[in-house]
Amino acid sequence: MEQITIGQLTIASGATSLVIAEVGINHNGDMATAKKMIVSAAENGADLIKLQSFQPEKFLASSLPYYPQIEKLALGFDMQRELFRFAQSIGVNLFSAAFDTESADFLDSLGMHAFKIASMDCNNVQLLRHTAKKQKPIFLATGMADMEEVELAVRTIRKEGNNRIVLMHCVSDYPAAPAGMNLKAIATLSEKFGLHCGLSDHSFGLHAAFAAASMGAVAIEKHFTPSREMAKEFPFSDHAISIEPAELKELSAFCKSLPAMSGDGIKRLSENERENRDKFRRGIYAARDLEKGIVLSEGDCIALRPVHGISVARWDEVIGKKVKKSMGKWEPVELSALE
Secondary structure: OOOEEEOOEEEOOOOOOEEEEEEEOOOOOOHHHHHHHHHHHHHOOOOEEEEEEOOHHHOOOOOOOOHHHHHHHOOOHHHHHHHHHHHHHOOOOEEEEEOOHHHHHHHHHOOOOOEEEOHHHOOOHHHHHHHHOOOOOEEEEOOOOOHHHHHHHHHHHHOOOOOOEEEEEEOOOOOOOHHHOOOOHHHHHHHHHOOEEEEEEOOOOOHHHHHHHHOOOOEEEEEEOOOHHHHHOOOOOOHHHOEOHHHHHHHHHHHHHHHHHHOOOOOOOOHHHHHHHHHHOOEEEEOOOEOOOOEOOHHHEEEEOOOOOOEHHHHHHHOOOEEOOOEOOOOEOOHHHEO
């Protein structure tokens, strides 16, 4: 699979799983809150920080009872422009999910390094085609999509000459139950399409994220919030299923340490293990006072820590040997003392 570059970040097999903090609509339509969240996400280890770019009138039917609440959460183009300039000024890699073609054009004009296509638009061929033409990497969420729909989405993007696609396995339940996560689908999607695959995670906590990263997910996306308590005040946002700053920091630390923890698969001792081996393993000691000339039986010896003299691994070589000189109880058995 080809390596994908997003700004200074790299997506590749065996590389560190990128951590995506989705601010999404958890800013509650407030610019100051959005800026604080961007700073907090960056300080707590997010590699990428994501917004949602939508125009309510091009997204929802105005007759929906919750339309007024969603309308309040939308960031206008001027507000988004300010957020992108702010992010750039502090060295943060900000990107967004475009929910309509005009928003995609606007985001492209800001020099955004990558796009996100939300699960709801996995079958939106018009938006897929339009975004693909930008020739930038696309994180393609696959929630609510069967394999045929994923295939349609991938084919639509590739038809525009864009193969820089990162599939994002997603279960569009809020929250997604552990039994429904189906994390093995990450490998299935990757093998089927020859593309990198990550996880867009709507489950509670970090367990699914840890597991997915360990299974080779190239990116882990989680909704982010200053506090889940904000769900009480803003029920139409995603605070309830989001992770808080300390959890984001923990997820980032895990993903960054995972390649080192995974190693190369060759079973070998670490330097510390070599130094500790004789301290923690057992040697053969006299279980009682032993007279010269006796033949050692199982009851004459005991395996104790640390190794002094003969390792317990040579137990069968010691039992049945004749003692050449007397030994006191608890004395290490030396080869020189045996015939």
